[in-house]
Amino acid sequence: MPELPEVETVRRRLAPVLVGRRLDRVAIGDPRLVRPRDPAEAAAELEGETVAALERRGKYLVVRFERDLVLLIHLRMTGSLQHAPGGRLEDDPHLRAVVTLDDRSDVIYRDVRRFGTWEPFDAAGAAAHLAVRLGPEPLGRAFTPSFLSSRLDGRSTPVKAAILDQRTVAGLGNIYADEALWHAGIHPLRPAGELRRDESKALRDAVREALLRGIGWGGTDLGDGVIDAAGVSELKAYGRGGEPCERCGTPIARAVVSGRGTWFCPRCQGRTARRSRSVLPRSHL
DNA sequence: AGGTGGACCCGAACGC
DNA sequence: TGCGTTCGGGTCCACC
Numbered sequence: 001m002p003e004l005p006e007v008e009t010v011r012r013r014l015a016p017v018l019v020g021r022r023l024d025r026v027a028i029g030d031p032r033l034v035r036p037r038d039p040a041e042a043a044a045e046l047e048g049e050t051v052a053a054l055e056r057r058g059k060y061l062v063v064r065f066e067r068d069l070v071l072l073i074h075l076r077m078t079g080s081l082q083h084a085p086g087g088r089l090e091d092d093p094h095l096r097a098v099v100t101l102d103d104r105s106d107v108i109y110r111d112v113r114r115f116g117t118w119e120p121f122d123a124a125g126a127a128a129h130l131a132v133r134l135g136p137e138p139l140g141r142a143f144t145p146s147f148l149s150s151r152l153d154g155r156s157t158p159v160k161a162a163i164l165d166q167r168t169v170a171g172l173g174n175i176y177a178d179e180a181l182w183h184a185g186i187h188p189l190r191p192a193g194e195l196r197r198d199e200s201k202a203l204r205d206a207v208r209e210a211l212l213r214g215i216g217w218g219g220t221d222l223g224d225g226v227i228d229a230a231g232v233s234e235l236k237a238y239g240r241g242g243e244p245c246e247r248c249g250t251p252i253a254r255a256v257v258s259g260r261g262t263w264f265c266p267r268c269q270g271r272t273a274r275r276s277r278s279v280l281p282r283s284h285l
Numbered sequence: 286a287g288g289t290g291g292a293c294c295c296g297a298a299c300g301c
Numbered sequence: 302t303g304c305g306t307t308c309g310g311g312t313c314c315a316c317c
Contacts, residue, residue, distance in 0.1 A: 001311080059311080074312090077310045112296065113296080155288090166311090166312085173310080174310065259289080259290070261309070292313085292314085294310100297308085298307085
């Protein structure tokens, strides 16, 4: 599932082939992609425009054009973008759009479940659209411990639900939410408002760590899960039910938290707050 | 207002 | 083997 690390990987891969290029032809095969707009009309709006920058905000890919035009692409669950230097790839039942660049190469959009969206805006409209939906970039300066605390304080909702809210932090999805909570040693069902200050600080650091790890794996095949050279999952918690926790050996447990499959270590992610994450020998206490 | 649960999709995984 | 059923995931929206 494309979360921040996957979208960032796509951005890095496509920026060199897209920036400075003109869109010669845009073919939108699935009306859902630009709904409620008319596909032909949306395509015509993009044709002839030159890409000035390819940016990312949360899970959105932001295609900025030289004219006052911005295309916000959201891959949702199964969307993917691929460059085809030799022109359109072989027939694919899940191909939803093809953009032909002025160097004759194609950028292909495929999306099995058709949840993804392409939304053209002027620059101000795009900024407003993002501003009401997204909180700070997790890897930026604005994602401070006090900001995170301000988003958790006084709330009874499970902390996992709170960090999945894109206004709390932009770009976290189900996988990296579980990973971040594992790194921080925090139970996903803990009421958000009950986290102590040191815990929300640890959670902020853990969100960054989980996402940076994900960006580091960026080269691995998207959608196949993240596996190392030996074919072993790099993930610490997500999807690892029954396997021993890497920290303490306790089998990873599964629960449903606000409707999402959730994996965590029932021992080192305790339900109740602990004094410290640090594991000191008894003689030091 | 905050929290919850369903809708949107469709392939994969599962159950009989 | 083959069929029907369930699941999941991000976001929006209706409802409590």
